[in-house]
Amino acid sequence: MKKSNYLRNLVALLLVCAIAGTALAQRGPGRGKGPGRGQGHGRGHAGVGQGQGNGHSQAHDRDHADFRYLLTNHQKIRRDVQLLPNGVKTLTESDDPQVAAKIREHVYWMKERIEKQQPIRMRDPLFAELFRHAKQIKMVTENTPKGVRVMETSENPYVVKLIQQHAKTVSEFVKRGFPEAMKNHPVSTSAKEPAPLEYHHPRIKEYGKVVQLPGAAQQPRDQSKICVDLTKGGPADKLNPSIEKVARFVNIYEGAGKDPAAAKIAVVLHGDATLCALNDDAYAERFDTKSNPNLDCLHELHEAGVEIYVCGQSLVGKGGQPDQVVVFTDVAVSALTSLVNLQADGYAYVPLK
Known part of the structure; x- marks a missing residue:
C-alpha cells in the first residue's frame, strides 16, 4: 500500500515539473521578476496582430501592454537613427533600468513578429505595408547596457524605404508618445504612386x-x-x-x-x-x-x-x-x-x- 502511494506521488511530481518547465520555456525574455515585467498578460486584446487561439491572444495583450508602457514613459527614452543604403541602424536606450528592460523586451517580440509574419497595428497603413513585406526584412539585434541596437535591412529598394520611414515613425513615438500613436501613418513611397483622389459624378452628372x-x-x-x-x-x-x-x-x-x-x-x-x-x-x-x-x-x-x-x-x-x-x-x-x-x-x- 505504501509503495503504491509512493509511485502515485512520484508520477504527480514529475507531471508538475514537466508543466512548469514548459511554462517557463514559453515566457520569453523579461517575464520573470524584476525590471521590465509587464502587467495584464494573458488577457486577449482585439485588433492587434492576426493570430488565433489563446497563445496569440496572450501575445497580443503582452505587446499592447508593452507598447503602452513605452508610450507612457516616452520622455525617458532616447533614440538615434542612422540611415544606411540598405536600411537603418538604430540605438534606443534609457537611463531608467526598468524602461531599458522593456525596450529590449519589446524589440525581441517585434523581431519575432517580423520573422514569423505576425502583423501588429494593421489599421495603420505604414505598419500594414511593412508587414506585407516582412519576408524581405532582416533584423539583427544587440542588447546594450541601457537598451538595444537594431540593424534592419532589405535587398528590395522599396522595402528599404519602408524600413526607413518606419524608423522615423518610431522616433516620433518616442518624441511625442500617445498623440503620435493615435495617428495613421500613410506610406510616403510606393512601388507605384496612387492617383490623387478626385471628385467625380459616376451617375448623377451635376449633383452629389x-x-x-x-x-x-x-x-x-x-x-x-x-x-x-x-x-x-x-x-x-x-x-x-x-x-x-x-x-x-x-x-x-x-x-x-x-x-x-x-x-x-x-x-x-x-x-x-x-x-x-x-x-x-x-x-x-x-x-x-x-x-x-x-x-x-x-x-x-x-x-x-x-x-x-x-x-x-x-x-x-x-x-x-x-x-x-x-x-x-x-x-x-x-x-x-x-x-x-x-x-x-x-x-x-x-x-x-
Whole structure:
C-alpha cells in the first residue's frame, strides 16, 4: 500500500515539473521578476496582430501592454537613427533600468513578429505595408547596457524605404508618445504612386460628387434597398441640400467603391420638404420665384431609377394639391404608409431631417 502511494506521488511530481518547465520555456525574455515585467498578460486584446487561439491572444495583450508602457514613459527614452543604403541602424536606450528592460523586451517580440509574419497595428497603413513585406526584412539585434541596437535591412529598394520611414515613425513615438500613436501613418513611397483622389459624378452628372475609395471598409453591397425619409427644408430659391444628398447616395453605389453596386432607392418627401416636388408654376406662385430649383436634381434622380413619393397628407395640409406635383413623382396616401410599406419590403431606413 505504501509503495503504491509512493509511485502515485512520484508520477504527480514529475507531471508538475514537466508543466512548469514548459511554462517557463514559453515566457520569453523579461517575464520573470524584476525590471521590465509587464502587467495584464494573458488577457486577449482585439485588433492587434492576426493570430488565433489563446497563445496569440496572450501575445497580443503582452505587446499592447508593452507598447503602452513605452508610450507612457516616452520622455525617458532616447533614440538615434542612422540611415544606411540598405536600411537603418538604430540605438534606443534609457537611463531608467526598468524602461531599458522593456525596450529590449519589446524589440525581441517585434523581431519575432517580423520573422514569423505576425502583423501588429494593421489599421495603420505604414505598419500594414511593412508587414506585407516582412519576408524581405532582416533584423539583427544587440542588447546594450541601457537598451538595444537594431540593424534592419532589405535587398528590395522599396522595402528599404519602408524600413526607413518606419524608423522615423518610431522616433516620433518616442518624441511625442500617445498623440503620435493615435495617428495613421500613410506610406510616403510606393512601388507605384496612387492617383490623387478626385471628385467625380459616376451617375448623377451635376449633383452629389463622390471620390472613389476601392480599398475602404464597408463597400457598397449589390442589391441594396434604401428608403430615404426626407423632411428637411431649405431656402426657397435654392436646391434643397438634402435632395442633393440623395444624388450622392446614387453616385456612391455607382462609383465610390471598388465596383459599381446595384441599389434601389426610394425617397419620401414630407414635412418641410413636401413642396419641393411642386411643378414650376405652382412653386413660383407659392414662393415668388422664377421656377422650382429642386426639379432638375429630382428629375436626374428619377432618370437614375429613384422612386420619389410625396406625402399626400402633408401636401394638402400645406395648401397644395396632388395635381400640382411634378409629373415624375407619385403622391402617396401619407409618409407614414410609405415608410412602413417600404421597410416591410426590405428597404433600409435612412432619415434626412
